[in-house]
Amino acid sequence: MDAKYTTHEFDVLVIGAGGAGLRAAIEASANGLKVALVCKSLLGKAHTVMAEGGIAAALGTVDSRDTWQQHFADTMIGGNLANHWQMAQIHALEAPDRVRELEKWGAVFDRTTDGKGNINVRHFGGHTYKRLAHVGDRTGLELLRTLQDRGVHQGIEVFMECTVYSLLKKENRVVGAFGYFRETGSPVLFKAKSIVLATGGIGKLYRVSSNSWECTGDGFALGYLAGAELADMEYVQFHPTGMVWPPSVRGLLITEGVRGEGGVFRNNLGKRFMFDYIPPKYKDKYASTEEEANTWFQKVIVEGRKEETVKERKPPELMSRDVVARALWTEIEQGRGFEHGGIHLDIATRRSAEDIKKKLPSMYHQFKQLADVDITKVPMEVGPTCHYMMGGIKVDPETQGSTIDGLFAAGECSAGMHGSNRLGGNSLSDLLVFGRRAGLSAAEYSKKIKTFEQIDESELDQLNHEMNRPFENPKGENAYAILSDLQQVMEKGAGMYREEKGMMNCLKELDQIKKRLEKVSTEGNRMFNPGWHTALDLRNLLIVGEAITRAALIRRESRGAHTRIDFLNYSESFSKTRVIVKKSAQEMQVSSENLSQIPKDFEAELIAKNILNEVVLNQLRGKIAAH
Amino acid sequence: MRSIRLKIFRGTSNSGEFKEYTLEVEEGMVVLDAIHRLQATQSPDLACRWNCKAGKCGSCSAEINGKPRLMCMTRLNDLPVNKTITIAPLQTFPIMKDLATDVSWNYQVNKKITPFTPKSNAEWHWEQKDIDRIQEFRKCIECFLCQDVCHVLRVHQKHSVYAGPRFFVRMAALEMHPIDSADRLPFLKTDAGLGYCNITKCCTQVCPESIAITDNAIIPLKERVVDRFYDPIFILFRKLFKKK
Structure with a gap:
């Protein structure tokens, strides 16, 4: 193909440079592959810096009673059993190693005062024992800076202030990504043998949010548009x-x-x-x-x-x-x-x-x-x-592979680990454990692919034209006004408390916003233009907003972060299902599938050890009253 | 609600000028809120960086009334009322557009620093007091305000031979780590140009994390370089006992 668009070729393309993306890139690169890391902002500014309290891991440095089994149980009970149990298990098992590894890479955690000089841990909501390794109240910064310094010395190529607009596919496999650089606005093509999505959250969808401008649900939308299944989208943490x-x-x-x-x-x-x-x-x-x-x-x-x-x-x-x-x-x-x-x-x-x-x-x-x-x-x-999105791209619990070949997801944009409610501290450990696994799986996948695929130039022309539309539309509404309305619609219709009528109305209003977005207009040119960026990000936010609302409509029970005023209890049938959202030719397709359950013998073992409580399990499974 | 006047740099490295704006603001707003309101109501293509809006990511650095500060942590109430507020991009780095500057040079400098290199036989146990001082350095949010204000970079443009306060802080954190084994003193003396710093402490004054950059990082590093390379008794001692 002639170089109409600046083109790069990488074995593994990681989209998102917060903790999960950096950890994935480090792992893929450590496996000898050529890795690119694309960040929407400057490197080291990702939303991970906002994580304050700590990293949850059963290190047992302060309370010797702590075990990975207890961490697993706390995570499952905190998530009201809506978690993919296997992810919660892998997470609890591997988190201590990931924390110690971070220390080997230069992180400087606060120490215990018992004269042993171990990593100190603190209490956090829903954790039975003291369990959060921390650095004052700036643990996220410590984690991010450590990974950043590790990463840049490992030959990862970093593309800063670059936004991916679309994934590119051949049949059911991802083969690249197309986006633009913020500074110049110029388009860029990444050909890749595998892609890891690690784009973080969706906070900008709500008016009152702890998230930054970056958290516009990009990974969810990129995956969705490429045909990947999303799961658990009804669970938004406040x-x-x-x-x-x-x-x-x-x-x-x-x-x-x-x-x-x-x-x-x-x-x-x-x-x-x-x-x-x-x-x-x-x-x-x-x-x-x-x-x-x-x-x-x-x-x-x-x-x-x-x-x-x-x-x-x-x-x-x-x-x-x-x-x-x-x-x-x-x-x-x-x-x-x-x-x-x-x-x-x-x-x-x-x-x-x-x-x-x-x-x-x-x-x-x-x-x-x-x-x-x-x-x-x-x-x-x-x-x-x-604050946080528990739902996201449906992934295999061990490989983090999505339903699209060659596409992996880790961190906040993936689903399953946290169920219906995330415990504090489990996010930083999640992104280390599953960031590493996603990077490893992507590397293994890429090793099997021999060549880069040809990309159809007309497809790129079409995407580039789409990106340009806000400049070509006749002067009208700007993106900020639409964003502000979208946030209010979501707060009212699919916020902390939900009910059927409100959500039906919310869907209608989202549809109107979608029509307004088609006519959005932007001043100036493509050079570092926040108005334009917001217009493009709105596509992603709208997809996520609709997915949340549709999934929340289906789940006729209250569980964790998903509270239905019209269905206040746990439901036995819904305790066994997870809601799946997928793109179809016409509209968003919503379905349910079986939620994998903790194996009986493992559960019995934890009950026998007093780590899990049978009555509580039955309450959460809707078998006995709980609310 | 009150009305304020703002003067903001608009343009690129090739051409640009300060433009004046009038804006309605409310109690409690910070400079970054004013910029956001301008984007939403008057000037959607006004370029500026921001992320956390809580003083934790170090993205929204600018020069407000001539002083390098984070826009998200500067309250409008704390600036002189009834006077036009001037907001300019960082002067030490090339302008990309409006308030966004090209800070990529910093990332290149960082790459040259020998990373954390633990001793092979290290015991991974140490007391809190052993790390208190490096935890201070690790608070750095890379806002690059110290780089912006440092006259070696800002006035003398020594970017090619000088690393700047940010990276002295980073190297101090590595050099003072209880189990690090790498030797960064030759690099500090030559490539990083530590000697150019003449301890005017401007960097310390602008640091939003209140890191005592000059006293706790730069001066101890200078002492180490002097001991190694310039102290005649140390040099003689090393020659006699064949130590490095």
Whole structure:
């Protein structure tokens, strides 16, 4: 083909340079292949830097009772059994090795104070034991920088500020990708023997979100448009603690680490209300009274006693995110919130100013600088914020292979690991474990492919023409107005609480937005033009928004992050299925398939060891009442 | 709601000028919010980088009223009211478009640094106090504000012979790692041009992560280079005992 479009050839093309993409690229490159890493921003700026609290791994450095089996069980119970059990198992088994490997590559984790100088771990929601390896409250940055420095010395070729617009296929196999560079706007073709999607999340779909401009669901849409199946799209995590004031920072994340270090919620009556919201599955594991919770706090957090020696249970502020977010939402809805529509999160009365600054330095600065609030003196005001997508590209649990040959996915844009609700800390471990596996599988796949495929130039012309459309459309609506409306439609129709009528309406409104998007217009030219980028990203957001709504309509039960006002309970039949979304010739095709279940003997073994509880399993399977 | 006036650089490295804008803003907004509102309402093709909007990714660096700062962490309230706010791209790097500059040189410098090289017989245990100082360096978010303000780069354009404060911080983190075994002092002395730094501490002043770049990273590295290459007693000692 004549070089009408700048063309590169790589054995493995990794799209997305957050933790999962970098880890995949490192692995593929370590296997001797020629690897390209495409990032939408500059290298090292990906949304992984926003991960604060830590990496979950059963290292057992602080609490020797911790095991991979317990981590597996916590992940499954946290995800309300909607997880692909095999992914949760692989994850729990391999996470400790991935953390130690990161240390060998130069990450500098906080240390234990017991004189042994091991990696220190902290408490986080839904984890039975202290389990999160961390670096203050900037663990994501540490992980990303470590991988970045490892990667650049390994010969990975990095294409910064480059956005992929479409995957290219021959029959059922991916053979390349087509996109553009932000700086110049010029198109670029990557021919590849295999592709790893690691594009992160979808946060920009909602008005109140902790995510950056990059999180526009690119991987989901690229995979979907190429014909890959998406799974579990109804599960969108709302993190309980986002900032609520000033308006410009609404949604900005406040780490769960605040609660891990002893922070508690209070409503405007001064009541510590979380004790009223403990679901049956957590009844045995969390303190039932304020007194018990405070004694635990005093012994474990303040005095630093070993948890094994403490009979009290931990405070309910440390339950999983779906449970806590719903509690906050309910308190706010029922009028017990504060002036800016949030709930108080108090660490000031719990820890000394010195401890707060040492343990939660970014939180201290964030509030001081952006809200004039000194968190060592007064409570923070917080509320739920869209944070994470549990659903995504359906992948094989071992290889991370999608339903398209040569296409792999890892990290947030893949599905299965987290079920209906992700536990804090499981994201960083997820992207290391499955990033590595995706890179390895892609490398093995590419080794079997002999040559690069010819790409039909007319297909590229067509795509390039599509990308140009916002400039050619007659002057009309700009992309920002459409984005803002889309966010409101999603918040109203398919947000934290859902019901059939609202979702049906949401689908109609999405359809109208789709029509408006066809006529979107952009000023200027293709050189570094954010208005144009937003117009193109909107295609992806709309696909994801529709997939979420359609999947949520099908699941007529409440499970984890998916709460249906019209179906509040766990349903026995839905506990065995996962919802699949796929492209068809006309409209989005939605179906259900069987969800793989934990093998009976493995389950029995964990019940016998008191790691899983049969009653809780039956509740989550809708066999006995739970709500 | 109040109205502010902004003067923003618009253009490329070939041609460009400051353009004036008037904008309605609300309480609590930061400079980056003002830019976003401009994009949404007046100037959709205004180029600027941003990601986390929380001071954690270091993308939105610019010069606000002449001072290198992160746009996401600069509140409009903290700037003089009733005066036009000037927003310019970083001066030390070539302009791509508007507020986006070409910072690729930094990535090239980073590649030349010998990566973390643990001792082969290392014990992977150490105390918190052994790593406190390198954890300070590892807070760096690569906003490149220190590079922007450093006169060796900004005024003297020594990009080809000088690594800049960002990479002195990175090398300090590696050199002071309890089990690193690589030797970066010859590189620091020659290719990285550590000697060009004359400790004006401008980098420390602009660091949004409050890293004591000069005192904790650059000066200790300078001392190590001096000990190795310029201290006559050390040189004699090494000659006598045939140590490196």
